Amino acid sequence: METITIDVAIYGPLARAVGGKHIACKKIEMAPATTLGNLRAALGIKEEDTGYIFINAILCDVPGLHASRNLPLKDGDHIGFFSKVHMWPYQYRDGAQMTQELKDTLRERGAMHHSYSTSGDDCTNHSVK
Amino acid sequence: MPKKILRINMTDKKATYEDVPEKWSRWAGRALTSAITFDEVEPTCHPLGPNNKLVIAPGWVTGTPAAPSSGRTSFGGKSPLTGGIKEANAGGLSGQKIAKLGLAAIILEGHPKDGKWYTLVLNRNGVEFKDAAPLMGKGMYEIDEILGKTYPNTAIIGIGQAGEMKLSNAGISVNDSENHPGRYAGRGGMGAVMGVRGVKAIVVDDTGGPGVEIADKETFEAGRKKLTEAILSHDLTKKGGGLPSYGTAILVNIINEAGGLPTRNFSTGQFEGAAKISGEAIAEVIEQRCQGADSEGTMGHACHPGCIIKCSNVYPDESGKHLVSCVEYETAWALGANCGIDDLDYVAQMTRECNDVGLDTIEAGNTIAVAMEGGLLEFGDGAGALNLFDEVRKGTPLGRIIGQGVEATAKAFGVYRVPTVKGQSMPAYEPRAIKGIGVTYATTPMGADHTAGYTIAPEIAGVGGKVDPLTDEGKADLSLTFQAATAFIDSTGYCLFIAFPILDIATGWAGMAETVAGVTGMAVTGDDVVPMGKEILKMERLFNEQAGFTSERDRIPEFMREEALPPHNVTWTITNEELDQVYSWVHNGS
Numbered sequence: 001m002e003t004i005t006i007d008v009a010i011y012g013p014l015a016r017a018v019g020g021k022h023i024a025c026k027k028i029e030m031a032p033a034t035t036l037g038n039l040r041a042a043l044g045i046k047e048e049d050t051g052y053i054f055i056n057a058i059l060c061d062v063p064g065l066h067a068s069r070n071l072p073l074k075d076g077d078h079i080g081f082f083s084k085v086h087m088w089p090y091q092y093r094d095g096a097q098m099t100q101e102l103k104d105t106l107r108e109r110g111a112m113h114h115s116y117s118t119s120g121d122d123c124t125n126h127s128v129k
Numbered sequence: 130m131p132k133k134i135l136r137i138n139m140t141d142k143k144a145t146y147e148d149v150p151e152k153w154s155r156w157a158g159r160a161l162t163s164a165i166t167f168d169e170v171e172p173t174c175h176p177l178g179p180n181n182k183l184v185i186a187p188g189w190v191t192g193t194p195a196a197p198s199s200g201r202t203s204f205g206g207k208s209p210l211t212g213g214i215k216e217a218n219a220g221g222l223s224g225q226k227i228a229k230l231g232l233a234a235i236i237l238e239g240h241p242k243d244g245k246w247y248t249l250v251l252n253r254n255g256v257e258f259k260d261a262a263p264l265m266g267k268g269m270y271e272i273d274e275i276l277g278k279t280y281p282n283t284a285i286i287g288i289g290q291a292g293e294m295k296l297s298n299a300g301i302s303v304n305d306s307e308n309h310p311g312r313y314a315g316r317g318g319m320g321a322v323m324g325v326r327g328v329k330a331i332v333v334d335d336t337g338g339p340g341v342e343i344a345d346k347e348t349f350e351a352g353r354k355k356l357t358e359a360i361l362s363h364d365l366t367k368k369g370g371g372l373p374s375y376g377t378a379i380l381v382n383i384i385n386e387a388g389g390l391p392t393r394n395f396s397t398g399q400f401e402g403a404a405k406i407s408g409e410a411i412a413e414v415i416e417q418r419c420q421g422a423d424s425e426g427t428m429g430h431a432c433h434p435g436c437i438i439k440c441s442n443v444y445p446d447e448s449g450k451h452l453v454s455c456v457e458y459e460t461a462w463a464l465g466a467n468c469g470i471d472d473l474d475y476v477a478q479m480t481r482e483c484n485d486v487g488l489d490t491i492e493a494g495n496t497i498a499v500a501m502e503g504g505l506l507e508f509g510d511g512a513g514a515l516n517l518f519d520e521v522r523k524g525t526p527l528g529r530i531i532g533q534g535v536e537a538t539a540k541a542f543g544v545y546r547v548p549t550v551k552g553q554s555m556p557a558y559e560p561r562a563i564k565g566i567g568v569t570y571a572t573t574p575m576g577a578d579h580t581a582g583y584t585i586a587p588e589i590a591g592v593g594g595k596v597d598p599l600t601d602e603g604k605a606d607l608s609l610t611f612q613a614a615t616a617f618i619d620s621t622g623y624c625l626f627i628a629f630p631i632l633d634i635a636t637g638w639a640g641m642a643e644t645v646a647g648v649t650g651m652a653v654t655g656d657d658v659v660p661m662g663k664e665i666l667k668m669e670r671l672f673n674e675q676a677g678f679t680s681e682r683d684r685i686p687e688f689m690r691e692e693a694l695p696p697h698n699v700t701w702t703i704t705n706e707e708l709d710q711v712y713s714w715v716h717n718g719s
Contacts, residue, residue, distance in 0.1 A: 009382075009386070009404070011383075011404075011407075011409055012374075012375070012379075012409060021416075022375075022410070022413050023382075023407070023409045023410070023413075025404075052383060052386075054386040054387065056696075057386060057387060057388035057399065057696050057697065059387060063364065080382070080386035082382070082383060082386075084364060085364060085365075085369075085370055085371040085374055085375070085379075086371050086375075086379055086383060087364075087365040087371040087372065087379060087380070087383075087629065088380065088384075088387075089583075089584065089629060090584040090598075090632065091565065091566060091569070091582050091583055091584045091611055092380070092558050092563060092579070093387075093563070094563070094564075094565025094566065094584075094598060094604070094607070095563050095564030095565035095566070095567070095601070096387050096562065096563045097388070097562070097697055098599075103599050107597075107599065111597075111598045111599050112584060112598050112632075113632060113633050114365060114584070114629050114632055114633055115363070115364050115365065115629075115633055
């Protein structure tokens with residue numbers, strides 16, 4: 001069966017899921033038409049444990065939003081998974097390239113925050129009024 | 130007892146205690162250093178001349194009992210690096226001890242006619258002027274050790290050889306709880322301004338000082354609890370969170386994955402060796418080298434007493450002993466990725482050299498990168514880069530050029546790619562890839578500065594319904610609001626990193642304002658933060674205008690408009706007209 005190869009870097013405590021300590025890098029073979037959610041599951045990483053996620057240097061998820069699970073992957077993609085402890089303060093994120101799916105989600109949930117996980121899963125105190 | 134201004138005139142070696150005049154009575158920290166600079170320093174004076182001053186001020190809440198992470202000290206005056214107004218602040222021991230002596234600010238002016246150098250010893254009885262001859266030519270590690278033996282349990286503010294030589298990249302060191310140097314008011318060359326005054330070191334002994342009065346203890350305590358709870362519950366700042374686990378260098382891999390990590394003098398946005406110099410890598414080194422009980426390396430180090438975030442670290446040598454504190458994000462980037470160096474030990478050793486000689490690590494790393502581009506060294510030459518600090522220490526002609534910072538070095542080596550605004554080099558966020566920060570780099574009165582625009586809650590910023598933060602449009606309004614909020618926080622004495630939890634947790638934001646209201650008795654709420662911040666910015670902007678700055682100084686360097694940055698292959702696209710909107714309110718009254 002034909003497969004695609006995804007280049008993966010995992011940072012922080014999540015690296016332990018694939019045998020690293022604080023950083024792990026590996027290439028993984030996946031079936032065609034796979035998604036980022038499929039990749040995460042194949043790596044044994046729980047969705048709720050992920051923080052920022054990048055695809056080919058484009059931000060596709062932030063802590064607590066889970067906007068990337070259906071993102072399609074193609075052969076040769078590079079994915080960077082960060083743990084929930086990682087920070088990327090808003091002012092250093094403002095203007096960075098991100099996927100349209102993430103932009104849409106941020107508009108719904110309040111774009112200008114550092115993290116979307118401080119009050120639990122509902123993020124209700126993070127909405128822009 | 131009301132706070133006093135301590136004015137130290139180095140021309141006649143006279144110290145006087147003055148009442149805080151009404152015009153400065155609302156201010157502390159950055160607001161006060163900028164207000165005094167605005168009122169007392171001739172904007173067109175030479176930064177190294179007799180008419181410049183060094184103003185030192187703790188924040189509003191600094192020195193109060195248990196206000197979390199509030200030990201910052203502001204250092205202000207006219208910058209030798211930018212030619213404009215400057216405030217650089219540092220952690221360490223000085224802010225709390227100055228505040229506990231009952232001082233709102235120290236104004237250092239004049240210079241000794243006899244050409245001698247002095248160590249000033251501040252205590253509850255006044256100021257002693259000690260001959261600094263035994264300290265001359267020495268670096269900050271030796272100075273802190275010598276003064277720490279004579280004056281134990283004191284704050285030590287000092288300059289290394291770079292400050293003695295009055296180099297434009299000379300910073301001011303403050304010792305930490307272990308009496309090591311490295312808490313730097315680094316940016317803008319304020320160490321040279323201290324050197325001009327003939328002051329090698331200032332010892333602050335707060336024993337028996339009056340302490341900090343709290344006007345409304347109930348309000349202060351309520352605010353303190355809210356802020357503390359916010360810090361200790363946020364993912365980034367709580368125990369086991371991102372900052373105490375990996376330090377600020379936790380950002381290296383993130384910014385690299387985003388394609389915004391300036392690499393090899395801002396020629397690309399990704400560094401293949403980023404993971405090796407990241408916070409995660411620092412944590413691995415500490416775990417490997419510090420398994421014995423007598424090991425000294427650690428993550429989660431506090432840069433001043435009372436810090437509950439603890440983003441600092443102690444990087445160990447191969448035996449696990451203290452090499453330097455700390456290797457932070459800007460340091461790892463400037464001396465690492467931007468120079469093409471992926472060896473953490475070289476980065477750490479260069480950081481120690483910066484702490485010792487007395488150089489800002491951001492400017493130093495950028496300077497070496499520019500020199501590499503100019504052909505002095507190959508990118509990636511860690512040993513060669515490390516040797517350059519000895520050139521500065523010895524004051525060789527090359528060392529003096531390097532110590533002047535990026536623009537002087539770029540001219541010396543004929544380099545066009547010069548990543549500066551207002552003479553100050555850029556920190557570790559590529560504005561072509563992360564455009565929002567570029568607006569702040571361009572327009573802040575301080576020169577390119579990543580700490581000039583910290584985010585605040587959208588409800589407070591008032592931008593929720595006005596601009597879309599996810600587009601290029603409206604970034605002028607956003608940047609101004611961030612700059613104003615930052616000017617306020619820089620005046621509180623709190624570490625800017627409280628901005629992370631108070632952005633996301635509304636009670637933390639309110640708590641921060643309540644602590645200021647509680648200490649000062651002023652009716653300050655969260656709604657006053659941006660208006661008060663704009664008052665501070667206006668003073669700074671007007672000083673720069675009177676120093677000769679025009680809007681043409683609010684520009685991102687030409688090469689960033691001309692050269693596309695990999696991997697996104699983007700140029701700087703925000704227009705000059707939009708940049709000019711950021712400070713248009715200063716003269717149109719809105």
